[in-house]
Amino acid sequence: MSQEIKAAITAVGGYVPDTILDNFQLEKLVDTSDEWIVARTGIKERRILADKQKATSDMAAAAITELLAEYSVKAEEIDCVLLATSTPDKLLAPTAPIVCTKAGLRNAWGLDINAACSGFLYALSVGAAFIESRRFKKVLVVGADTMSRIVDYTDRNTCILFGDGAGAVLLEPSSNYGLxxxxxxxxxxxxxxxxxxxxxxxxxxxxxxxxxxxxxxxxxxxxxxxxxxxxxxxxxxxxxxxxxxxxxxxxxxxxxxxxxxxxxxxxxxxxxxxxxxxxxxxxxxxxxxxxxxxxxxxxxxxxxxxxxxxxxxxxxxxxxxxxxxxxxx
The missing domain is CATH 3.40.47.10 (Thiolase/Chalcone synthase)
Structure with missing residues (x-):
């Protein structure tokens, strides 16, 4: 009887853009204040992908690249990338294949998953099922969104809330730990x-x-x-x-x-x-x-x-x- 396998998080990576949009800058755009924003949301600043030539795929690829380098994981060993996002580069084609290419994952296939803010959790469960099935040994689950591109900076109720960024985890088989x-x-x-x-x-x-x-x-x-x-x-x-x-x-x-x-x-x-x-x-x-x-x-x-x-x-x-x-x- 084969041993039960779980999907463990064995590596994590992340990326946030350099440009900071703090509450004092938002005070100049809409009728709000730092005190009001902090009291109602807890947010003091957010990161913005200011380079209009870059998009969600670039942040996702950067998070993956950071993970691979930090944990000495070889890009060619990655089997699959599950990208949770509500802000794909385009409605068509999907963004995950672009991420695979930009991150140098030449042996991986990619899939977009959109469940909004719950997307990473939903994608994590899909990745875990792939590991538990023993079909794959290294699955990357990425959450990435460029919210600044879909936020109205004249609407004080929404523009204060959102920022840009990407995070990634590597799932691998484990007999003891995991999801x-x-x-x-x-x-x-x-x-x-x-x-x-x-x-x-x-x-x-x-x-x-x-x-x-x-x-x-x-x-x-x-x-x-x-x-x-x-x-x-x-x-x-x-x-x-x-x-x-x-x-x-x-x-x-x-x-x-x-x-x-x-x-x-x-x-x-x-x-x-x-x-x-x-x-x-x-x-x-x-x-x-x-x-x-x-x-x-x-x-x-x-x-x-x-x-x-x-x-x-x-x-x-x-x-x-x-x-x-x-x-x-």
Whole structure:
């Protein structure tokens, strides 16, 4: 009888652009203030991909390149790249193959996955299934978004929230550690509360949509806020119950970095101290699919072998859920 195989995170990488857009700069663009933004979101600054000749594929490739170099992984050994993004370089062709080429992954194939802010978690589960099937030995899961290209910088309700960045993890087989379980949910009734109305097959970009800025992110903040807290809390609770332990047995929670008040509320609901919750939203803002892997990248030295880690996210769709893994390889 063959031994059970799990998909362990054996390497992490990240990339954020050099250009910083802080709250004081936003004060010059819209009617807002640093004090207002920090109090309501926890965000102090965000990174912006200022070079208009570059796009999501460049950030994803940079995160992969950093990972390969840091962990001495050979590019030709990578079997597959799963790219979670809501901001592909183009609607067609997919971005993952471009990433493979730019990162020099000549033996890998690539697939785009769009589940908005939950995309990295969904892609992680797909990558884990590939590893568990024993079909592949090295799978890269990347979350990358260039949100600055789809944000209306005259809309103070959305432009303060988002930034650009990319994070990547390498999944490999392990007999001891890795992804144990996940709970994912979707609720299509939330579609209109966080979306880009124009640009797809339902409403292609045209004169009217351009005039009304319908090709930018639109959000009903109050509804999203309420549902994010509920969705992230309930999926963590369900995952805890399914796996038979209490929240105090969790070593770390890495939540999607959308709003510090959401993060605080989820931790409070779960009765987990903020000392166990990883937060970097103050530096990067909401980088959508990149927030969780960027947290893994930023705080990788804090994780010890065997640590129980919960990842949880909520995004447009609505999409939401939580994953449970143990750290180590």
């Amino acid at each position: 144990h379980d996940f709970i994912f949910k979707t609720d299509g009734t939330g579609n209109d509360f966080l979306s880009i109305p124009a640009g797809g097959s339902l409403q292609p970009v045209g004169d009217i949509s351009l005039h009304e800025n319908l090709h930018y992110v639109k959000q009903d903040g109050r509804t999203v806020f309420k549902n994010a807290i509920s969705g992230m809390t309930s999926s963590c609770d369900e995952l805890l119950m399914k796996n038979g332990f209490d929240a105090d047995a969790i070593d770390w929670i890495i939540p999607h970095q959308a709003n510090l008040r959401i993060i605080n509320a989820v931790a409070d609901n779960l009765k987990v101290p903020m000392s166990k919750v990883k937060v970097n939203i103050q530096r990067y803002g909401n980088t959508t699919a990149a927030t969780i892997p960027l947290c893994l990248w930023d705080f990788k030295n804090d994780f010890k072998q065997g640590d129980r880690i919960f990842l949880t996210a909520f995004g447009a769709g609505f999409t939401y859920g939580s994953s449970y893994l143990t750290w180590g390889n």
